[in-house]
Amino acid sequence: MSKQINKKEIIITGFGGQGIVLAGKIIGMAAALGDKKESTLVQSYGPESRGGACCAQVIISDNTIQYPYVNMADVLACMSQSAYEKYKGQVKPDGFLLTDKDLVTPDGDMEFFAIPSTRMAEELGRKMIANIIMIGFATSVTGLISENAAKEAVLSSVPKGTEKLNMNAFQKGYDYGLSKLKARRKKATANTGASQ
């Protein structure tokens, strides 16, 4: 049983070109190289690589991983509506659903965490880094990988000269996640405003 508890399955999905596979690779690398765990990555692209639903499946475990495909995910991160439609059934009821706030409108009643990652990336000056923002967000919200490991992995995966931009992006996503968690906690006490 303990094997089961220490295994986390992640699906990152969106349009081809959004950096979905790279995001999966970074999370896997962070777990394996930074946090010293086992991890696998399965990517599906091919005909879908420009537009259409693209998908990266990551497994992080304390023990050897025998089978790399994900059936029911602990974390599902969706960066497009079509990808959400395709994969929404594959997340555990007690798992995390992460979405891009402007690109995905979830229809179920499952609780979800939304971040305007594409908009934030545009504000930072490059739409391409939405995936890094999503990694930062996933890191703080789900706690799957440690912050330092994630940062190391981002730095070693992005092109030279873009480290600062990518670190900013990661930090933005990370801080946004922390604020979100805080907002959830405060909402529990029904104290959502500043005045009274």
Place this chain on the structure above:
Amino acid sequence: MENFNVILFLCNWSPHAAYQQLQEGDYQIPAEIKMVRIPCTGRITKALLFKAFEMGADGVALVGCGSGTCRYGSGTQAAINNTEDTRNIIELLGLGKDRMRLATFLPHEPLPLKEFLADFCENIRAMGKSQITPSITREESLFNESVGAIVAKHDAFSCQDCGKCTSSCPLALCGKPYSPRDIVSGIIHGEVMSQKIENDIDACLTCGICHERCPSDVNFPEFIRDMRCSIGSNGGNGSGRQAHGGFFQSLMRAMVSPELKPNRWNNLPEQIQIDPDSKVMFFGGCAPYFDVFFKRHHHVKTIDILHDSLRLLNFFDVYPRLFGEERCCGHDLLWSGDRANFIRLAKLNVEAIRDAGIETVITSCPECYKTIRLDYEKHGIDLGFNVIHLYEFLETEIDKGAVEFNHLNKKITFQDSCRLNRMESVRDFPRKLIQRLSVEKFEEMKDSDRSALCCGNCAWTGCDAFSKALQVKRLRQAHATGSDLMVTSCPKCQIHLSCAMQDTMLGDELKMEMIDLTSIIASTIRLE
């Protein structure tokens, strides 16, 4: 036995007759009483009452005629109001309100007067000496910086006579015969002591538009500031052109006394949480004093800005420390020409903050921010802590996300604070924050952003008909945007603009609701 000083302002009419009867009888007036004979208690303003304390009085008694017996009709009521306000202010200041008393007597009441005097003196003795040590006066404190040195320091010689300063000066645009270029040239040519130059030096708003436009980068506001410090045309004793009888300058000079323990954080709303061990301090500024002083004139409640700032800090999980004994930052002393007392105030503040182990000071007042952040160090006082403006803090926190704003069904416009607007590092924050709000419409006034107009006065100096004209102009610009709510960023803008709204001729035309940016954020922000 210590020597006590009790100032007795004694009305010429009823009580003076009673006082004379005491003097003619056997009664020895207590030695500590220094009597000042005045025409009517109603003419003794808050500035005069407080001036006595600033000069070291241990107690002040205002003694006049009873209601209905005032020779001039309204004197008694004015005295009651002034007494109440002054008492509240000396209470905030930590002196204790009972050091000031008002009493009324009829001519045939020498005995009650005698009892009153004895009782008051006894009370003052029981309270002990005043904690205020009379500050060095203006004359002694003059900085011996020659006019030539000031001109050279600010490179005023490089003036090209282009006239951009005059054509941008808010005072000149309101019709005042006023030209920075002309003042500089007058001073260079040695006309410093002429009446016109002296008046002009006092009238400058120090808003800094001229410096913004000057192709030679002559910092006219700082030039004026140093001239004020040097020639001392303001006069040290509340004379000259200080507004409100020099009350605020007196108040600030009183705060220079090291033994004084002001207590400005009374009556903090319950929900606000503070942490006495925090490394973050919230520096409030003088809003509590403003509210007491202007209570009868405007309906401004600038203390709300402080409370809302604290609510916002709490909202973002910052529980700051507050200093009851916080003093004025000294901005207005520096800018009205009293540099020596400014430096003493600054040292007291910095020592207290540093001794408490504070690492970060957050303030919502533009003047406190600029003064502590920049001017303290320029005057040789090392801070040893960070200073950030509340807007900077808010923008950073809100940018992290997961907060949004309730919709406010108002059309708003924005009145810039000159001090923030001239500081490159913070000038954009107010507008960034306003863009985040959810309001019906945000419309800039005709003169906005870098060209924004001053609210008409600075450092409680040189208020005149043209200040008023400037305020009227500004309010008309605000109305022209079709807005129904003016958002401000400085408590003094609220005070000065609401003064113009009380004009008996134009008042109704000018009236407009005002709210500080901090308050509008605090009332609409919520978690997503």
